[in-house]
Amino acid sequence: MSYVDGFVMAVPKARLDEYRAAARLGGEVWKEKGALAYVECLADDVPYGEVTSFPRAVQAKEDEIVVFSWIVYASRADRDRIMGEVMQDPRLEPMMQDPPFDAKRMIFGGFEPFVEL
Numbered sequence: 001m002s003y004v005d006g007f008v009m010a011v012p013k014a015r016l017d018e019y020r021a022a023a024r025l026g027g028e029v030w031k032e033k034g035a036l037a038y039v040e041c042l043a044d045d046v047p048y049g050e051v052t053s054f055p056r057a058v059q060a061k062e063d064e065i066v067v068f069s070w071i072v073y074a075s076r077a078d079r080d081r082i083m084g085e086v087m088q089d090p091r092l093e094p095m096m097q098d099p100p101f102d103a104k105r106m107i108f109g110g111f112e113p114f115v116e117l
Contacts, residue, residue, distance in 0.1 A: 001113050002036065003076045007069045009106040010060040019067070019100040029089050030071055033082045037072040058105045067101075079110060
């Protein structure tokens with residue numbers, strides 16, 4: 001079975017083009033290093049829940065849009081190796097220094113699929 005990193009963040013609408021460019025570069029780097037898939041999605045049908053929701057989870061503001069993304073790897077071992085290489089890649093340094101979103105409100109984690117069809 002594969003391994004998946006998942007991310008949810010709020011991106012300012014005014015910086016969406018900048019985020020898209022950073023995501024394209026990030027995706028190229030991740031794929032170059034061995035990731036099987038790299039996907040970035042903009043919120044389309046994510047209602048603001050009374051108790052929980054994607055917008056609440058990342059404290060999205062009126063001028064922000066929720067982004068949900070994931071990266072697929074062949075295994076956890078591949079993910080750990082690839083992530084190490086990606087974090088050292090100098091092409092991503094500008095985005096790491098000034099990310100086009102509030103990284104403190106980003107939710108992320110690694111997941112081991114238990115159903116894969």
